[in-house]
Amino acid sequence: MISRRVFIAGTAATTALAAVPAMAADVLKVGLILPMTGPFASTGRQVEAGVRAYMALNGDTVAGKKIEIVLRDDAGTADQTRRLAQELIVNDGAKMLMGFGLTPLALAVAPVITQAKVPAIITSATTSSIVKQSPFYARTSMAGPQSAVPVATWAVKNGLKRVVTLVSDYGPGIDIEKGFTDQFKKDGGQIVEAVRVPLQNPDFAPFLQRVRDSKPDAIFVFVPSGVGSLFMKQFVDRGLAEAGIKLIATGDVTDDDLLNAIGDPALGVITGHFYSASHDSPENKAFVARVKKAANIRPNFMSVGGFDAMALAYAALKKTNGDTDGTKLIEAMKGQSWVSPRGPITIDAATRDIIQDIYIREVKKVDGELYNVEFATFPKIKDPNAQ
Amino acid sequence: MLTILFDGIAYGMLLFVLACGLSITLGLMNFVNLAHGAFAMAGGYVTVIMMNRYGLSFYWCLPAAFLVSATVGAILERLLYRPLYKASHLDQVLFSIGIVFMAIAGVDYFMGGQQQLINLPPELKGRFDFLGIGIGRYRLFIIVLCAFLVVTLQLALTKTRFGSQLRAAVDDGRVARGLGVNVSLVFSLTFALGSGLAGLGGALGTDLLGLDPNFPLKFLIYFMIVVTVGGTSSISGPFLAALLLGIADVAGKYYVPQLGAFIIYALMVLVLILRPHGLFSREGGR
Numbered sequence: 266m267i268s269r270r271v272f273i274a275g276t277a278a279t280t281a282l283a284a285v286p287a288m289a290a291d292v293l294k295v296g297l298i299l300p301m302t303g304p305f306a307s308t309g310r311q312v313e314a315g316v317r318a319y320m321a322l323n324g325d326t327v328a329g330k331k332i333e334i335v336l337r338d339d340a341g342t343a344d345q346t347r348r349l350a351q352e353l354i355v356n357d358g359a360k361m362l363m364g365f366g367l368t369p370l371a372l373a374v375a376p377v378i379t380q381a382k383v384p385a386i387i388t389s390a391t392t393s394s395i396v397k398q399s400p401f402y403a404r405t406s407m408a409g410p411q412s413a414v415p416v417a418t419w420a421v422k423n424g425l426k427r428v429v430t431l432v433s434d435y436g437p438g439i440d441i442e443k444g445f446t447d448q449f450k451k452d453g454g455q456i457v458e459a460v461r462v463p464l465q466n467p468d469f470a471p472f473l474q475r476v477r478d479s480k481p482d483a484i485f486v487f488v489p490s491g492v493g494s495l496f497m498k499q500f501v502d503r504g505l506a507e508a509g510i511k512l513i514a515t516g517d518v519t520d521d522d523l524l525n526a527i528g529d530p531a532l533g534v535i536t537g538h539f540y541s542a543s544h545d546s547p548e549n550k551a552f553v554a555r556v557k558k559a560a561n562i563r564p565n566f567m568s569v570g571g572f573d574a575m576a577l578a579y580a581a582l583k584k585t586n587g588d589t590d591g592t593k594l595i596e597a598m599k600g601q602s603w604v605s606p607r608g609p610i611t612i613d614a615a616t617r618d619i620i621q622d623i624y625i626r627e628v629k630k631v632d633g634e635l636y637n638v639e640f641a642t643f644p645k646i647k648d649p650n651a652q
Numbered sequence: 653m654l655t656i657l658f659d660g661i662a663y664g665m666l667l668f669v670l671a672c673g674l675s676i677t678l679g680l681m682n683f684v685n686l687a688h689g690a691f692a693m694a695g696g697y698v699t700v701i702m703m704n705r706y707g708l709s710f711y712w713c714l715p716a717a718f719l720v721s722a723t724v725g726a727i728l729e730r731l732l733y734r735p736l737y738k739a740s741h742l743d744q745v746l747f748s749i750g751i752v753f754m755a756i757a758g759v760d761y762f763m764g765g766q767q768q769l770i771n772l773p774p775e776l777k778g779r780f781d782f783l784g785i786g787i788g789r790y791r792l793f794i795i796v797l798c799a800f801l802v803v804t805l806q807l808a809l810t811k812t813r814f815g816s817q818l819r820a821a822v823d824d825g826r827v828a829r830g831l832g833v834n835v836s837l838v839f840s841l842t843f844a845l846g847s848g849l850a851g852l853g854g855a856l857g858t859d860l861l862g863l864d865p866n867f868p869l870k871f872l873i874y875f876m877i878v879v880t881v882g883g884t885s886s887i888s889g890p891f892l893a894a895l896l897l898g899i900a901d902v903a904g905k906y907y908v909p910q911l912g913a914f915i916i917y918a919l920m921v922l923v924l925i926l927r928p929h930g931l932f933s934r935e936g937g938r
Contacts, residue, residue, distance in 0.1 A: 302757075303866075307766040460909050468860060470659045471905035474786075494769050495862045502788055504779050526769045 293330040293589060295578060296353030298346055298364040298374075299388075301338035307490075307522060308366040308567050309338070312388045314560035315571030316363070319579075321555055327579045328587035335359060341366060343373040350374040354381045360589040361386070363574045368392040368436045375399040382591035384598065386577055388570035392436040393650040396618050401591060403598045405573035405610075406566070407539055408618040408648030409437075410444020412515045415623040415643035416485065416537035417448035420513055425483040427457050428513075429476045432487045434461040441487040441515060444649050449485075457481045462488070469499045476510070477503060483511035486518055490565075493518035494527045501530040511535070516637065519628055521565035524635045531628045531635060537643075539621050540566040540607040543636040549606035566607075573605045577612065613647065620647050654785040656906050657899060662791035664898020665798035666860060668891050670853035670871065671878040672805065673846030675890040678879055680822045681839060683733065684741050687748040688850055688875055689868030690755035695721045695851025696863040697759060700768040710773050714855050721851020726844035733843065734836070752868045759865040768863040794856055801849070806887045818842055877916060881923045883930025893931055 297316060299309035316334060325332050335357055339345040346365065353359040354377065362378065362385040365371035371390040375398040378385045384401045393409030396402045420428060430445060432438035438461065446456055457479050462472050476484050484505070488496050493514075500512060516538020519531055542553055542563050552572060556564040564572075577598055582589075584597035600614035610621040623646045626637035674688040695717035702708045702716060732751075736744050772790060779788040809815040820828040821835045829835050854863070861871070874897075882893030897916050904915030923931060 302760050306760065306764060462905075462909075468663060468902075470663070470788075471656065471902045472909060474655060474659065475906050475909065492767065492862070494767060498769070498859065502778060502790065504786070523766070523769075528771055 291330055291587075292333050293361075293582070294333050294335050294353075294357055294359045296350065296357065296359035296362045296364075297334050297336045298339050298349050298353070298362060298370075299336070300341035300366040300370070301336070303340040303342075305341045305366045308389055309364075310560070310562065311522060311565055311567035312364060312366070312571035312574075314556045314562060315388070315552075315564060315568035315573075316575050317559060318552055318555040318564075318568075319572045319575035321559065322551060323576075323579065328582045328585070330582060330587050330589070332578075339366075339370060341370065343369045346370040347373040347377060350377045350385075354378075354383050359383070360591070361578055361594065363571070363578070364388055365390050368395060371395050371402075372398060375402070378402070384581075384591055384595040386574040386598075388574045389567050391440070393440055393648055394436075396616060400617075401595050403577060403595065403612055403617045404619050405577055405612075406570040406619070407621075408616075409650045410441040411619075411621070411646050411648060412538045412623055413441045413445040413485075413487065414448045414649050415625060415646060416513055416515065416535075417445050417454065418452055418643070419535075419537065419625050419641065420483060420485070421449065421452040421454045425511060425513070426453070427455050427481045428483050428485050429458045429460065429479060429481045430456060430485045431460045431462060431472060431476065433464050433489060433492070435464050438464075438487055440650060445485055445487075447649070464489075469496055470503070473499055473503045473505060477505055477508055480508075481510060483513050486512065486514040488518060490517045490520035490523060493520060494523045497527050497530050497534070513537075516540070516566060516626070519626075519637055521563050521637065522567075524628065524637070527635075529635075532630065534628045535625065536628075536637060537623050537625050538566060538637070539623055540569045541624065541626055541637040541639055543631060543638055544607060544624075545639075546604075546606065546608070548604055552606035564606075569605065569607050573607075573610065576603060576605065577601060608642075611645075616648070616651055618648050618651065620645055622646065655787075656903050658785060658787060659791060660899030660902035661895060662788070662794050662898070663860075663902055664895035665795050666853060666857055667874060667878055667898055668894035669798050669801060669849055670857065671875040671894060672887065672890055673848075673850040673853075674875045675879045675882065675887070676842055676846040679883075679886075679890075680818060681737075681842060682822070683737060684744040685733075685748050686745060686872060687751035687755070687868070688846075689870075689872050690752050691721045691725055691847040692850040692854035692857070692871070693755060693759065693863070693865075693867040694724055695854035696858045696867065697763060697768070697854075698851065699855040699858055700763075700770055700863065703770050704768075710770070710776070714852060717855035718848040718852040721854070722844040722848030725847025726840055728847075729840050729843040734839075737839075752872075755868060756865045763865070766864065768858065770858050772859055790859065794860075797856070802887065802891050809887055814838070814841075874916075877920050879930075881920055881930055883932040886932060889930060889932035 299312050301309040337349040365387050366389045368390045371387050378401040379399040387404040389406050391407045430442050432442045460472050512534050514536045516536045519536050521542040580601045581594045581597040585593045602611040608622045613620050623643045624639040625641040626639045629638045670692050677683050677685045698717045698720045699713040702713045776790045779786050817833045817838050821838045825835050878890050878894045882890035900919050901916050
């Protein structure tokens with residue numbers, strides 16, 4: 266027969282046991298808004314893979330909160346992004362937002378998150394000015410021309426003094442043109458010509474001919490990653506390499522996701538960027554293996570942006586002890602520092618933007634596949650436009 | 653300088669192959685087919701699938717792209733387009749733009765939204781110098797192929813029995829039918845031919861213009877410009893218009909890159925002010 270004392274103890278124990286899962290079941294929703302369809306669908310796929318990889322490697326529970334990702338597709342149109350952000354916050358009760366594939370998509374949610382006091386972590390968009398638009402933004406992709414500035418320094422050091430710049434004519438392109446040009450001139454280089462190509466027209470023939478005729482040492486290029494592969498092909502076809510013109514670029518042109526599809530023409534291209542799938546670290550090996558297994562793609566810089574957005578969210582929740590108040594969360598994000606698959610990174614306490622190492626890489630064949638192999642590091646680069 | 657001219661001609665030729673199907677449906681059959689680019693896209697994706705998944709030669713992809721697009725065109729014409737021949741232009745526009753959106757969504761679903769890349773056979777890659785002019789091999793290939801197409805089309809339209817049947821069917825369907833011309837068959841074949849040409853253009857353009865699900869919308873405006881500037885009465889009109897636009901576009905971007913893509917629109921406005929019916933319009937045409 267069970268004595269009363271044993272019964273009470275038993276009940277208490279059961280209750281205590283039951284209480285643990287009840288606390289763990291305290292769900293925190295994170296709204297993930299990405300272009301999953303449309304021309305920028307590859308961005309969405311990559312970021313999502315990164316986010317899921319982080320949760321697979323680090324568990325779905327942090328500070329007593331079970332994280333639930335609510336994925337929404339904005340198809341790359343800004344009005345959708347804004348509407349989805351509003352729905353996620355108001356109807357689904359999301360305490361954090363993430364994603365935003367392009368600059369206009371990120372800008373569109375600024376008023377929403379400011380009013381609702383919900384932090385939003387930018388995983389992809391890079392234009393300098395975004396983070397200033399709301400005190401609730403933080404960024405884990407790249408800040409403006411971060412990747413271009415070290416390329417300028419490297420180029421001058423390696424004897425490429427006369428350079429033509431060629432960028433796509435839109436926000437990030439102009440940011441990067443300015444970042445590169447300022448640094449390049451400061452280091453004593455000469456910009457022979459600055460060409461801007463329309464975002465919509467992928468026939469680079471006339472622009473490349475113009476570059477060829479002005480006979481520079483090198484051409485510095487920024488175009489969005491999908492167009493980058495077309496650019497590479499036409500660059501080779503036009504015989505610019507034979508004419509002795511080197512191609513230097515930001516990592517968008519030799520995107521890990523597309524590099525193998527571009528094929529051998531990409532060999533030897535020098536780029537500067539914050540992430541390469543071949544980065545040699547245990548963190549990166551685990552990350553690449555996880556993404557390859559789960560999503561069957563090679564992670565690129567978009568993917569690592571998603572991974573680190575999740576890392577930042579976890580770190581902030583740990584610091585607030587599970588408090589989901591938006592103002593406290595964004596405060597907790599400031600100054601966070603950790604080792605990401607890309608290398609050491611910090612969220613600037615003053616600007617909420619990312620500070621990271623930029624690597625100079627060369628495209629090489631490793632085990633029959635093309636990779637951006639890193640050979641020089643420029644540590645702790647800040648957004649040059651913010652200084 | 654001559655290199656620019658050469659590039660412009662190649663670009664113009666490509667535009668012509670892409671757009672001439674539209675000038676047939678719009679000009680000869682009087683049907684506003686905004687979905688024309690979707691057939692071009694179909695040709696492009698046929699090429700991509702054949703080359704990248706099955707490793708077939710690029711040269712086989714070109715006729716295949718033509719045939720697949722032509723077949724799709726013929727089927728759609730039978731099932732969907734035919735009931736709308738008599739409908740107002742607005743209905744035709746709404747219908748065909750709907751097809752465009754369905755094509756975009758369908759391709760996006762099955763093939764993904766990324767840029768598709770193909771690797772041309774080595775003999776078409778690179779360039780050589782001829783009398784100081786840099787000539788891209790692939791562009792030369794396009795020019796030769798398209799020039800051949802233009803001549804064939806022009807001859808077929810003016811000199812063959814089918815050509816005269818088509819012109820008769822367009823000018824006055826009732827009389828043509830009375831004279832024993834199978835008007836609906838003629839229209840079907842013509843539509844299939846136009847779609848097939850678009851498919852061929854899409855296949856040729858994959859390497860030069862890129863290919864993603866938004867292709868039909870991205871290039872719709874170029875097709876429309878070629879057809880409006882060229883007038884819709886003949887093959888030579890759109891052909892010259894396409895050449896003019898190709899050269900103006902390439903030269904404009906070379907000499908004044910700041911204006912970039914705007915040149916061709918300026919040119920279109922100019923032409924339409926001077927000749928509202930296009931460069932070559934047919935008196936009494938509809």
